[in-house]
Amino acid sequence: MPRGRPPKFDETQVLDTAAALFKRRGYDAVSVAELCDATGLAMASLYHRFGDKAGLYREALDRYGRTANDPQIAALEAGDDPLDAVRNYVRQWKRHAGAGPGGGCLFTQAMARGDRTHPDAPDATARAYTARLRKALSATLRRAVAAGQLPAGTEVAAVADALLTLAFGVAVVGRGGMPGSMIDHAVAAGLSLLGGDGGSER
Amino acid sequence: MPRGRPPKFDETQVLDTAAALFKRRGYDAVSVAELCDATGLAMASLYHRFGDKAGLYREALDRYGRTANDPQIAALEAGDDPLDAVRNYVRQWKRHAGAGPGGGCLFTQAMARGDRTHPDAPDATARAYTARLRKALSATLRRAVAAGQLPAGTEVAAVADALLTLAFGVAVVGRGGMPGSMIDHAVAAGLSLLGGDGGSER
DNA sequence: CAAATATTAGAGTAATCACTCAATAAATCA
């Protein structure tokens, strides 16, 4: 039971559209006029709801985190085969951050850009979501060790960080238009860090 | 023996300054006025010499490739211990693409941004230089196999691509302000892909 | 010294930028 005139637009749809635009062209290259055009919002409505271009960007990043990051965490935490969950995480890199102008990863772009000039810079959101994924990855690997799927001495934090770094690299490689085989090789390397079933190790 | 008045400015210095600015703040966020201010060039001189903001960017990328990429290739090709050369390449990731606003990698940023709207987009330069490093990495690994430093069956192309992808990831992680331990772990993983002397494997 | 060539400084331009305002429309509450 909200008080005044209800909004005409679908907020999540606006954020998804904005996120896609920002991902494809980068924050600075996307104009507010273009965002209005793509989302259908009138300019004043956009400012009324989001306050700022940066505000819209921040909310779009958050929405992206909820739709792209959180499900990955959930998938890692679900199921009773932790090692397989991590393997699936690695295998989806290509699909998720694959090539083409529509590909890539908004967080990767935000972090690579890295403004960090004022305190609540947009990349803080990317960092926060990444930190959560990092934690989930470590926890899942720890479960895999506990289940005997990985050697007892495995340094789970090191493996998790290596996988995450590799994932960022895949996003760059895919977005940058490097050969797709590079991504395949990165996936294979990620899997080999989990115990060498990729085929190349030994 | 050029005919008229020689240029007053040091071209390489201008390009280095521009590259540093573009790396720190991104292409779109840097204004031409700011570039003039930082390089000391008059605006008309900049346009006379580089034609365009994009032209300056392209030449700055090229200069960056020559100063940051080519030496890495040279280091890989020099010396008679190919495996050690690759290991050193991996170990310098942290120093080269390390944290902070001044850190990161211009190519990584260019590729993550990925305009690719018109044919000779700036990221083509980044792609070309990366392709050369990729080739050099493979060749050096092949030499290491030939020298018996790596197992005979090693898929050198796969290892090279994994290392390169990891390197891109390191640049993102460093620039994005993630914990420095992530980079250490990525370096360790890179080394372990070369035969597990990092300490974590087995 | 003179002619030719290049660079420079500074003002200036059209376009685009992010952003705002005043008025109106649609909902709820009394």
Added chain:
DNA sequence: TGATTTATTGAGTGATTACTCTAATATTTG
């Protein structure tokens, strides 16, 4: 109904953008 609250609309604002023009200066070669 009438008052209040919120959202939409469309035109408009000053600042900044990349870029250019003109006039003058500096430095070479012949």
